[in-house]
Amino acid sequence: MNTVRKIDPLSSVSDIVNNDYRTAEVFRKHGIEYCCAGKFPLQMILESQDLDVAAIIAELELSIHPIGISHALPFENWDTGFLIDYIVNIHHAYLKKALPDTKEQLEKFVEGHYKKFPGLTELALVFKSLTLEMLPHLQHEEEIIFPYIRQISHAFHNKASYASLLVRTLRKPVENLMHHEHDSINKVLAQMRQLTNSYTPPEHCCTNHRVIYSKLLEIDTDLAQHMHLENTVLFPRAIEMEKKLLFL
Structure with missing residues (x-):
């Protein structure tokens, strides 16, 4: 409680x-x-x-009201459509607000502190690249990838006659996304962790410095869970359905 x-x-x-x-x-x-x-x-x-x-x-x-999501939730047992809705309404909705807001706060902070903390300039550039990469990525998932997964899920469970044609026509976009775009995002997160010493604020830094590092850690944590759900539950399920649909 x-x-x-x-x-x-x-x-x-x-x-x-x-x-x-x-x-x-x-x-x-x-x-x-x-x-x-x-x-x-x-x-x-x-x-x-x-x-x-x-x-x-x-x-x-x-x-500051505590809101926790149990790691024991059986994500792997959730219906495909429900899992997609969860990712969009929890993770995508959060990132669409958190990324641009934090980018703006970080850039304003760097303006007044880059001389004392030179590494902040590179951090701001790296986070900007994350924001510029993630926002179109989210849109691409919502407009292309997720509707496609819903289609193949429906085709798979209903043994639809058009199923194999659907997979061949779109050339397996899910696997491409998992192996290329997510790898790029992970590299940017690794840079952020290195530049911030795993989001550890410097000694005797100001309150705003600590707030920004905490917010970056929050975004990193959310992205980690977000990509975990996609890379280990949703996308492998979709890829497996694609493989089976090719032989229907």
């Missing part, structure tokens, strides 16, 4: 963010500085800006 974590209105904004980086998004939304100028108590800052203290605290507590 999850325990609701409470936000102390007398805690400083910086301390709140240092305790849980996810609160930073709420502060950004309301234009509240949480880094170097965030040393004052939350209640004092909210009242000085004529913001609703109770409402903001409720938003902060919601942002």
Whole structure:
């Protein structure tokens, strides 16, 4: 059973963010500085800006509410269509928001800190390349790959007469995606891990630096699970169906 974590209105904004980086998004939304100028108590800052203290605290507590997905979930037993819906509505929806938002935050941060931390410039470029690669990748999956997998799944389970023609015409796009595009994404993630020392912030760095590294780790973790579901469950299933359909 999850325990609701409470936000102390007398805690400083910086301390709140240092305790849980996810609160930073709420502060950004309301234009509240949480880094170097965030040393004052939350209640004092909210009242000085004529913001609703109770409402903001409720938003902060919601942002840190624990939400866990059990690794014991039987993904391999899920219906193909349901698994695709899960990937799109959980992982794709998250990345479509997190990637551009984090890219913008990282680039703004680098502008003021690249002299002290020269490696940040390369990190920003690598993350930009990830964003530019992932967004079309997600669109390609949703518009081409996933509808194709739904088609071959339907054809396979219904022993449709057009099944083998369908696979031959599209030339096995699933296998190509798994072996080429995902390899490219994994290489970019490896670069990010190397540049950030596995997302370990430097000693004595500011709060915003820690927030950005935590957000990068969150994206990395989500992508790892996302590609695991595709590479070990969904795509091998689709490839196996393709092979069998060729002989129908």
